[in-house]
């Protein structure tokens with residue numbers, strides 16, 4: 001018998017108030033997402049460069065993305081026993097609208113979009129039965145989305161995910177703020193976002209759930225998040241260290257071995273800061289070295305292949321495939337606390353028992 005509150009998003013009710021954060025370039029695919037949804041959380045497939053693994057078999061990456069995205073959604077739905085599956089689609093991908101349509105037509109139940117403000121999401125999904133969740137890093141972003149969606153489409157988000165400064169992957173803060181640890185704390189952003197969604201309560205007819213992400217690892221932190229008004233948490237780094245995670249086992253081992261001093265904030269070639277593990281590849285990029293980019297796909301809007309020092313998609317896929325020298329391993333700020341690889345069910349058990357125990 002679970003003693004934590006369920007997470008309600010639209011018509012869905014999740015037994016665990018936990019979303020598994022989408023992890024692009026093949027880290028969260030059908031295996032991880034179906035295991036999470038089957039266990040009672042919300043499992044999320046990430047669409048970013050999802051087709052890279054079969055890019056050589058098809059004419060281009062966009063075509064490969066379509067094939068793999070449809071396949072992964074179908075498999076995840078099958079394996080989860082028909083439980084809801086979310087798809088993370090970054091606004092920064094060049095074919096954003098097309099990917100959203102493919103995902104919805106393939107049976108996605110929830111679309112989660114960050115790395116930009118998803119202004120067109122209600123229009124692209126009009127008439128479809130799908131929950132829409134923007135990822136934001138400030139209350140201002142929440143307000144802009146609420147106003148824009150309401151004035152144009154009379155539609156409001158089914159939830160917000162706030163990604164704070166301790167999250168993994170690309171981050172919505174300035175590099176300097178992150179390095180100096182001066183970015184706003186997740187709970188101060190949460191307070192401001194809750195204040196805004198409260199103002200929209202009457203228009204929405206409900207209180208839009210707000211979910212916090214970034215640096216939440218233990219059950220007592222889930223408790224803290226809920227006690228501060230969040231409806232749930234989104235966790236990613238901890239889900240990498242599960243048997244079901246779709247990355248190569250060398251990727252997971254990198255997390256288990258990681259120490260605090262191995263974590264760096266890099267400036268990604270697409271202009272945003274990101275948190276990653278220091279590998280020989282990352283060190284050489286930090287020294288200013290370059291890898292010639294021959295880009296046949298142009299997968300991210302802000303990327304200019306003629307100017308970037310390396311291809312981020314290639315570096316991320318090397319990590320997914322376990323290349324510990326040449327890969328780019330995104331990670332959350334507390335990755336060094338990951339000490340073993342367990343199953344998704346065990347992870348939920350552990351977090352839940354910590355939630356009940358609270359911190360000693």
Ligand SMILES: Cc1cc2nc3c(=O)[nH]c(=O)nc-3n(C[C@H](O)[C@H](O)[C@H](O)COP(=O)(O)O)c2cc1C
Pocket residue numbers: 020021022023024025027046047048088090113114115135163166167168169170213214215216234235236237238329330331332333334
């Ligand atoms: C390896 C990795 C890849 C990620 N890829 C994406 C992505 O493709 N899209 C996205 O919106 N967020 C991405 N994220 C962010 C996560 O979804 C999540 O919000 C964040 O990492 C939560 O913090 P935590 O890792 O400390 O739990 C990624 C994070 C990691 C660790």
